[in-house]
Amino acid sequence: MATMTAAQRREQARADYDAFLRACPTNQLLGRLSDKWVGLVVAALAPGPRRYSDLGRKIAGVSPKMLTQTLRSLERDGIISRTVTPSVPVRVDYELTPLGASLACLLTAVKDWAETHFDEVRAARERYDTDNPA
Amino acid sequence: MATMTAAQRREQARADYDAFLRACPTNQLLGRLSDKWVGLVVAALAPGPRRYSDLGRKIAGVSPKMLTQTLRSLERDGIISRTVTPSVPVRVDYELTPLGASLACLLTAVKDWAETHFDEVRAARERYDTDNPA
DNA sequence: CGGCATCCACAGAGATACTG
DNA sequence: CAGTATCTCTGTGGATGCCG
Numbered sequence: 001m002a003t004m005t006a007a008q009r010r011e012q013a014r015a016d017y018d019a020f021l022r023a024c025p026t027n028q029l030l031g032r033l034s035d036k037w038v039g040l041v042v043a044a045l046a047p048g049p050r051r052y053s054d055l056g057r058k059i060a061g062v063s064p065k066m067l068t069q070t071l072r073s074l075e076r077d078g079i080i081s082r083t084v085t086p087s088v089p090v091r092v093d094y095e096l097t098p099l100g101a102s103l104a105c106l107l108t109a110v111k112d113w114a115e116t117h118f119d120e121v122r123a124a125r126e127r128y129d130t131d132n133p134a
Numbered sequence: 135m136a137t138m139t140a141a142q143r144r145e146q147a148r149a150d151y152d153a154f155l156r157a158c159p160t161n162q163l164l165g166r167l168s169d170k171w172v173g174l175v176v177a178a179l180a181p182g183p184r185r186y187s188d189l190g191r192k193i194a195g196v197s198p199k200m201l202t203q204t205l206r207s208l209e210r211d212g213i214i215s216r217t218v219t220p221s222v223p224v225r226v227d228y229e230l231t232p233l234g235a236s237l238a239c240l241l242t243a244v245k246d247w248a249e250t251h252f253d254e255v256r257a258a259r260e261r262y263d264t265d266n267p268a
Numbered sequence: 269c270g271g272c273a274t275c276c277a278c279a280g281a282g283a284t285a286c287t288g
Numbered sequence: 289c290a291g292t293a294t295c296t297c298t299g300t301g302g303a304t305g306c307c308g
Contacts, residue, residue, distance in 0.1 A: 014195030014302095025248035025255075026241075027173065033244075034168025036281085039161065052290055061148030063282055068291060078258025089289045090288085099254050106247050107160075110167075113240050114159035120233050121159075124212025148282095170301085186270055197302055202271060223269040224308085 037062055037070040046104050049095035171196055171204040180238050183229035213237055
């Protein structure tokens with residue numbers, strides 16, 4: 001039908017684009033990295049393996065649910081490995097896979113950029129906020 | 135008081151940690167990068183300046199609101215610059231600043247990692263989904 | 269053309285309570 | 289210890305409509 005509102009056309013475009021975005025590896029990775037806890041978990045595991053509750057303590061403020069959820073998704077993506085030791089009580093260790101280690105390098109690169117340029121960003125923000133008072 | 139539930143203690147910890155996270159440049163940057171549209175806008179602007187509605191068409195599926203919001207936050211952070219030409223009708227151009235260009239490099243690094251390792255991630259996912267049927 | 273204010277709907281974070 | 293199941297509530301994105 002010819003009578004399509006702008007909103008309808010955009011909705012259609014968005015549906016297509018969404019599919020495209022979901023298929024895009026870069027976007028998927030960005031989504032993962034930005035998950036609130038992923039960066040922290042990877043950082044916490046970088047020095048070596050850790051147990052579940054150990055992570056919970058190290059990361060302070062994460063709920064059991066989110067910790068599990070984060071660990072699961074990372075495990076699914078092959079970033080970390082999960083090892084169950086069926087003792088009593090149970091013991092579960094998590095550690096970075098080689099793939100996870102290479103991801104940690106990326107994260108470090110991001111961290112370096114952030115630390116190098118953060119002063120500029122801060123300066124830009126102050127300038128902006130001064131020029132555009134609320 | 136000594137009688138603090140686990141939840142209360144975690145809430146306290148989270149409050150502290152949240153403050154810490156917000157102060158952390160790395161996390162701020164990650165938050166920015168992962169904003170659904172930031173990567174696309176930066177990518178669209180990488181080849182050269184573009185007009186507002188030009189971006190809207192190029193990015194296909196973005197709502198005016200989100201486009202403006204994204205552009206504003208990037209402008210505030212000194213990633214892009216906004217140039218108004220007061221003709222009739224008005225004309226507004228956006229372009230990457232030098233800082234924005236360096237960010238684009240980072241984004242490229244992420245993209246490269248994603249393209250290099252995405253097969254591994256896909257394989258890991260399939261393995262995981264096979265071993266853990268819903 | 270470019271942009272903002274308003275309203276709404278939904279995904280997802282988190283609290284709480286329970287289990288192998 | 290290491291989770292899981294359920295519920296709720298907020299934040300965020302989108303639609304709509306109006307201004308310079």
